[in-house]
Amino acid sequence: SFFNYSRSNQTLLSALNEDKVVLFLHLLGIDTNGHAHRPNSREYKENIKKVDEGVQEIASMIENFYGNDGKTAFILTSDHGMTDWGSHGAGHPSETLTPLIVWGAGVNYPQKVTSQFFEDNFLKEWKLGHLKRLDVNQADIAPLMASLIGVPFPLNSVGTLPLEYLNNSAHFKAESIFTNAVQILEQFKVKMSQKKKTTLSFLFTPFK
Structure with missing residues (x-):
């Protein structure tokens, strides 16, 4: 309707x-x-x-x-x-x-494999042992969606773009993962600045 x-x-x-x-x-x-x-x-x-x-x-x-x-x-x-x-x-x-x-525009086709190493039996249950399984964190779905439709990664996203899902050029993937890294780094800088302001200076130890 x-x-x-x-x-x-x-x-x-x-x-x-x-x-x-x-x-x-x-x-x-x-x-x-x-x-x-x-x-x-x-x-x-x-x-x-x-x-x-x-x-x-x-x-x-x-x-x-x-x-x-x-x-x-x-x-x-x-x-x-x-x-x-x-x-x-x-x-x-x-x-x-x-x-x-994931399927459709901009998405890689399933890749056939002869062996995989997972402790669970899901692939056997699903009868998908012949196809490569690409596990991601749930947070990675946001940058994947953003990349597929061509919009900036969400500002507060902590996900890493799962490149193997994308059917695109090496140049596009390189630019995308670089942008993803810069976006996460900026978020880290903001979090570190906030932490400094709320922690006594002699107790604050930044990550290496």
């Missing part, structure tokens, strides 16, 4: 056809379902199937709206996992490891 409405609303249509448009979808249902029914329940697995089909439908809808022009990048992730009994907040891998799936 949102896309259909834009066809009769010139202001919305113009906004949707600008450069660097971000469509953010928060799919809350799985989180609520996991807390209510636990991750191994029939209800939870049915909900995953429904959301999976929904993501496919939404991705197709977006591609169709933009005439399949190949200029859209998609990022699918989660803020947290949960235990078998439907809780989170500790440091167990089931709570802290989340999926990150």
Whole structure:
């Protein structure tokens, strides 16, 4: 209905056809379902199937709206996992490891490998052992998104741009990671200055 409405609303249509448009979808249902029914329940697995089909439908809808022009990048992730009994907040891998799936414009294709070294069994469970797994920190997703749409890295971002996700020139990657380093350095300088002001001078020891 949102896309259909834009066809009769010139202001919305113009906004949707600008450069660097971000469509953010928060799919809350799985989180609520996991807390209510636990991750191994029939209800939870049915909900995953429904959301999976929904993501496919939404991705197709977006591609169709933009005439399949190949200029859209998609990022699918989660803020947290949960235990078998439907809780989170500790440091167990089931709570802290989340999926990150990226595809579309500016994104590298999966790379085939013959061996990988991970202590967990996720690749085996997912039947993806033949593809290179690229783990990142959650904070790294912000600079990745910024790079894909061509905007400056968020001012307070502490993430490192995951270069292997990008399908771009070596020059672009070099400029991007340099800019990323400068942005993080400036943030460090501000934090160090703030720390100096609130710490007695004889106690303050800057990092080497």
